[in-house]
Amino acid sequence: xxxxxxxxxxxxxxxxxxxxxxxxxxxxxxxxxxxxxxxxxxxxxxxxxxxxxxxxxxxxxxxxxxxxxxxxxxxxxxxxxxxxxxxxxxxxxxxxxxxxxxxxxxxxxxxxxxxxxxxxxxxxxxxxxxxxxxxxxxxxxxxxxxxxxxxxxxxxxxxxxxxxxxxxxxxxxxxxxxxxxxxxxxxxxxxxxxxxxxxxxxxxxxxxxxxxxxxxxxxxxxxxxxxxxxxxxxxxxxxxxxxxxxxxxxxxxxxxxxxxxxxxxxxxxxxxxxxxxxxxxxxxxxxxxxxxxxxxxxxxxxxxxxxxxxxxxxxxxxxxxxxxxxxxxxxxxxxxxxxxxxxxxxxxxxxxxxxxxxxxxxxxxxxxxxxxxxxxxxxxxxxxxxxxxxxxxxxxxxxxxxxxxxxxxxxxxxxxxxxxxxx
Amino acid sequence: xxxxxxxxxxxxxxxxxxxxxxxxxxxxxxxxxxxxxxxxxxxxxxxxxxxxxxxxxxxxxxxxxxxxxxxxxxxxxxxxxxxxxxxxxxxxxxxxxxxxxxxxxxxxxxxxxxxxxxxxxxxxxxxxxxxxxxxxxxxxxxxxxxxxxxxxxxxxxxxxxxxxxxxxxxxx
Numbered sequence: 001x002x003x004x005x006x007x008x009x010x011x012x013x014x015x016x017x018x019x020x021x022x023x024x025x026x027x028x029x030x031x032x033x034x035x036x037x038x039x040x041x042x043x044x045x046x047x048x049x050x051x052x053x054x055x056x057x058x059x060x061x062x063x064x065x066x067x068x069x070x071x072x073x074x075x076x077x078x079x080x081x082x083x084x085x086x087x088x089x090x091x092x093x094x095x096x097x098x099x100x101x102x103x104x105x106x107x108x109x110x111x112x113x114x115x116x117x118x119x120x121x122x123x124x125x126x127x128x129x130x131x132x133x134x135x136x137x138x139x140x141x142x143x144x145x146x147x148x149x150x151x152x153x154x155x156x157x158x159x160x161x162x163x164x165x166x167x168x169x170x171x172x173x174x175x176x177x178x179x180x181x182x183x184x185x186x187x188x189x190x191x192x193x194x195x196x197x198x199x200x201x202x203x204x205x206x207x208x209x210x211x212x213x214x215x216x217x218x219x220x221x222x223x224x225x226x227x228x229x230x231x232x233x234x235x236x237x238x239x240x241x242x243x244x245x246x247x248x249x250x251x252x253x254x255x256x257x258x259x260x261x262x263x264x265x266x267x268x269x270x271x272x273x274x275x276x277x278x279x280x281x282x283x284x285x286x287x288x289x290x291x292x293x294x295x296x297x298x299x300x301x302x303x304x305x306x307x308x309x310x311x312x313x314x315x316x317x318x319x320x321x322x323x324x325x326x327x328x329x330x331x332x333x334x335x336x337x338x339x340x341x342x343x344x345x346x347x348x349x350x351x352x353x354x355x356x357x358x359x360x361x362x363x364x365x366x367x368x369x370x371x372x373x374x375x376x377x378x379x380x381x382x383x384x385x386x387x388x389x390x391x392x393x394x395x396x397x398x399x400x401x402x403x404x405x406x407x408x409x410x411x412x413x414x415x416x417x418x419x420x421x422x423x
Numbered sequence: 424x425x426x427x428x429x430x431x432x433x434x435x436x437x438x439x440x441x442x443x444x445x446x447x448x449x450x451x452x453x454x455x456x457x458x459x460x461x462x463x464x465x466x467x468x469x470x471x472x473x474x475x476x477x478x479x480x481x482x483x484x485x486x487x488x489x490x491x492x493x494x495x496x497x498x499x500x501x502x503x504x505x506x507x508x509x510x511x512x513x514x515x516x517x518x519x520x521x522x523x524x525x526x527x528x529x530x531x532x533x534x535x536x537x538x539x540x541x542x543x544x545x546x547x548x549x550x551x552x553x554x555x556x557x558x559x560x561x562x563x564x565x566x567x568x569x570x571x572x573x574x575x576x577x578x579x580x581x582x583x584x585x586x587x588x589x590x591x592x593x594x595x
Contacts, residue, residue, distance in 0.1 A: 005482050016470055315466045318428060319480040320456035320531070323448050416455075417429040420466070 001325050010333040013309070024301045025341040027294035032345025032396045035287045036388060037352035042280050044357075044382035049272060060095075060240035061129060062249055062264045063207040064088065064233040064256075078259035079229045082222065087255050088235055093248045095238045098125045099230040100207070101221040106176040107156075107214065108189070109166040114159060117213045118175060120221020123151070126209070129236045134209040139169050139196030142217055150192045154200035155211035167194055175216075177224060190224045192216065207234040207265075242266060291395060294341070295403035298334055302407035306330070313411055314419025323412040330408030331401060338400025346392055353382035425569060426537045427454045439534055456484055459528030459566075463540035465520040467512035473499060473523045474508040480531045498526040502556055518549035525556060535567040536560075542577055554580055 014021045066080050085097040101120035106113055123141045127134050142149040150173075157166050167173055174189045201211050209215075222228060237248055245264040253262045306313075313326060425436070427443050436443040438454060446454060467476045477495040486494075499508050502522040512520060521541060528536055538557075542550040554577060560566045570581060578584050586594040 001483050001485055012470055311466070312468060315468070316479070316483065317452070318426065318455060318460045318466075319483055319527070320452050321483045322452040325483070415429075420428070420462070 001321070001328075006325065006328050007332055007336070010329050010336055013305070013329075014333055014336060017305070020301060020304075021337060024294075024297050025337050025344070027297040028291075028338060028341025028396055028400065029345040029348060031287065031291040031294045031399075032342050032392050033348040033352060034290055035395065036346050036349025036384070036392050037356075037382075038283050038287065039280075039388050040349070040353035040382040040384045041356060042276065042283065043385065043388070044353075046273065046276055047383050049269070049276070059265055060237050060245075061207060062235040062237060062245060062252065062262060064235060064252055065207075065231060065261050065263075066259075078256070080231070080233060080256075080260060082218070082228045082230050084230070084256075085233060088233060088252055091248060091251045091255065093238050093244055094235055096125055096129060096236040098122055098129060098234045098236075099218065100232045100234065101218065101225060101227065101229075102231045103177065103221075103225055105178075107166075108174040108176055110171070110173075112166055113176075114156075114166070116156065116175065117210070118221070119213045119215050120218045120225075121215055122218050123215070126215075126234075129234060130208050133201045135199045136196045137199040139194070142195050147217070148190065148192045148220060149195040149217070151196040151198060151215040152194055153198050153209070153211045153213045153215075156214050157197060169194060169197065175224065179226075188224070207232055291399050295399040298337060298400055299403040299407060301337075302330060302334060302404055303410075305333070306407050306411045309411075310414060310419050310422040313414050314416050314422065317414070317416035318420065326414075327408045327412035330411045331404050334400045334404025334408070335397065338397045338404075341400070342393055342396025345396060346389060349392070350384060353384055357382050426458050426460055427451050456480065456531050457534045459525075459531070459533035459536040461521070461524050461528045461536060461538040461541045463543040465512075465517075465524045465544075467520055467523055467527070469513035470511065472509050472511055473504060473515065473519075473526075476512055476523055477526045477530050480527060484531060494530060495526070498529055499523070502526050503552075517545055518552060521545060521549070521553055522556065525553070525560075529560070529566070533566075535569060538568060538570045538572075540572055541570060542572065542574055550574070550577065 064080065066078055080099075082099045082101070085099050088094055088097050098121055103118050105116050105118050107116040123143075127141060136151070137154070139151070141151065152167075158164070159166070171194050172191055173194065174191055177188050177190070179186050179188065198209065198211070198215075201209060235248070235252070237245060239245075245266060249262045249264055249267075253260065316326065425438075427436070427438060427446075430436075430444055439457065441454065443451070443454070467473075468479065471479070474492075474495045477498055478491045481491045481494060496505070496508065499505055502525055504519060504522055504526070507515065507519060512523065515523065521544075525536075525541075536557075541557075542553055545553065557568055557570075558580070561568060570577065572578055584594075585592050
C-alpha cells in the first residue's frame with residue numbers, strides 16, 4: 001500500500017470522530033504551548049541578564065552594602081560610614097572605592113513634582129568604574145565638588161517615555177527632602193542645576209548607574225541629608241578573576257566583622273543564573289508531565305478507536321492487508337494528530353510569548369521583583385530560538401508516536417476471523 | 424478456513440497448491456488477495472463511496488490510481504451500479520451494498536469467490552438479482568463461486584451442492 005494511501009486512510013478515520021480527535025489534539029497543543037511559551041520566557045530572562053552583565057555590570061566590581069538584596073538576606077542594624085572607605089582602601093587588590101549616599105526625595109521641576117532616587121557620588125571615580133554606562137548624552141560632569149549641580153538619568157527626565165521632558169540642560173530644580181523628628185515632619189528644599197544628562201542605560205544593576213536616578217556630588221549629599229552614613233560602597237578590584245574577587249570580598253567582610261554584605265557582580269550573576277537554571281529544570285519537568293498526559297490521551301483514544309474499528313480491521317485483513325500496513329495506519333493516525341497538535345501548540349506558544357512580550361508582563365514582573373533593591377529593574381523580553389521550535393516539534397511528534405505504538409501493535413495483531421466476528 | 428482467515432487445528436487446507444498452515448501472516452495476506460470475499464452483512468466501509476470500497480483491495484495491493492479507477496468503474500457497471508458509484512456505502516440499499524461487495528470481491532481478479540450467506544439479509548427480489556449476477560459472472564468470466572447458504576432455493580441454483588449438518592458433510 002502506498003504511503004499517501006495510508007495517510008489518506010488514517011485521515012478519513014480521524015475525520016469520522018472530529019470532536020474526539022480534536023480534544024486529543026488539544027492535549028498535545030497545550031503541552032507544546034507550555035513548552036514553547038515558557039521556554040521562550042525563561043530564556044528571555046537569561047538573555048537579558050547576560051546582556052545586563054555585559055552592559056551595566058562592570059565585572060571587576062565588588063559591592064559592599066548594608067542593604068537588603070531582595071533575595072532573602074536579612075537586614076542588619078550596622079551602618080557603613082563614608083569614612084569606612086579608608087578601611088577598604090587598605091585591603092589588597094582594591095583599586096578604587098566609591099561610597100554612595102542614596103535617598104528618596106521629591107524633585108520639584110518647572111511643571112512637575114516627582115519622586116526621585118537621589119544618589120551622591122564622586123563623579124570622577126564613579127565614571128572611571130562604569131565608563132560604559134555612566135556616560136553623558138549632553139552637558140558635562142561636575143568638577144567642583146561643592147556646587148549644587150546634578151546629572152540626570154535618562155528615565156528621570158522622560159519618566160513617561162513619551163517625549164514629555166521634565167527639564168532641559170542648565171535648568172534649575174529643587175530637591176525636597178523630608179526629615180522627621182518624633183511626629184514632626186520638616187520639608188527642606190535645596191536648589192540644584194542640571195549640568196548633564198546621562199545616555200539611556202537600559203536597566204540598572206548592583207551598585208551601577210541607573211536610568212531612574214539623579215546624581216549629585218557626594219559632599220552635597222552629605223550636607224543636604226546631614227549624614228555620613230552610606231548605603232553602598234562600590235569597590236573596583238585590580239584583578240578581576242573569580243579567585244581574586246572572592247579573596248578580596250572575604251577580606252572586606254572580615255574587616256567589618258561580617259556586619260556587611262559583600263558581593264561581586266560575578267557572584268550575583270552566578271547565583272541568579274543558577275536559580276534560573278533550577279526554575280528551568282522544574283518547568284521542564286512540568287512540561288514533560290503535561291506531554292505525558294497528552295500522550296496517555298492519545299493512547300486512550302487510539303485504543304477506543306481500535307475497539308470501534310475491530311471489524312473494519314478484519315475486513316481490511318480479509319481483502320489482503322498486511323499486519324505491517326495495519327500498524328502503519330494506526331501509527332500514522334497518532335502521527336497526524338501529533339503533528340497537528342504540535343504545530344498548533346508552536347503557534348499558540350509563539351502567541352503566548354508574543355503576548356507576554358507586547359503586554360510587557362514579564363518585564364513588569366521581573367522589574368517589580370528586583371526594583372527597590374540595589375539590583376534595580378531588569379527589563380526582559382521572551383526569546384524564541386529555532387532550537388526550541390525544533391525540539392518542540394520533535395517532542396510533540398515523538399510523544400504521539402510513542403503512545404501510538406501499543407494500540408497500533410494490538411491492531412496489527414488482531415486475528416482476521418475474530419475481528420470479523422467482533423460486534 | 425477456505426478464505427485463509429483461520430488455520431485448521433487438524434488436517435490441511437490446500438489453496439492453489441499451497442498448504443495454508445505453512446504460511447506466515449504476510450504470505451497469508453498475499454494469498455487472501457487471490458480470494459474474493461462476500462459477507463452476509465456486506466462489510467463495506469460506510470464512510471467511503473461505492474467506488475472507493477471496490478478499489479480498496481487494489482489500494483491494499485498497491486495498484487496504480489489510473490488502473491484502479493478503470494477497474495472499479497468496469498466492475499460497478501457490470502453489477503448495474505454505474506450510476507451509484509459516488510454514493511457513500513452508508514447511503515446505499517441492502518441489495519446495492521451486496522452488489523458493491525461482489526464488485527469489491529472481484530476487483531483483484533480472484534481465483535474464486537467465497538460467499539458467506541450472500542442473500543441472508545436481502546429480500547427475494549434482491550436475492551434473485553444477486554443470483555443472476557453470480558450466474559453471469561460464472562458463465563461469462565469463468566469465476567468459480569463457493570456459496571454458504573441456508574436458502575434451499577439459492578442452493579438449488581448451483582452446479583454442485585454439499586450439505587452440512589453440525590460441521591459434517593452429510594450429502595454431496
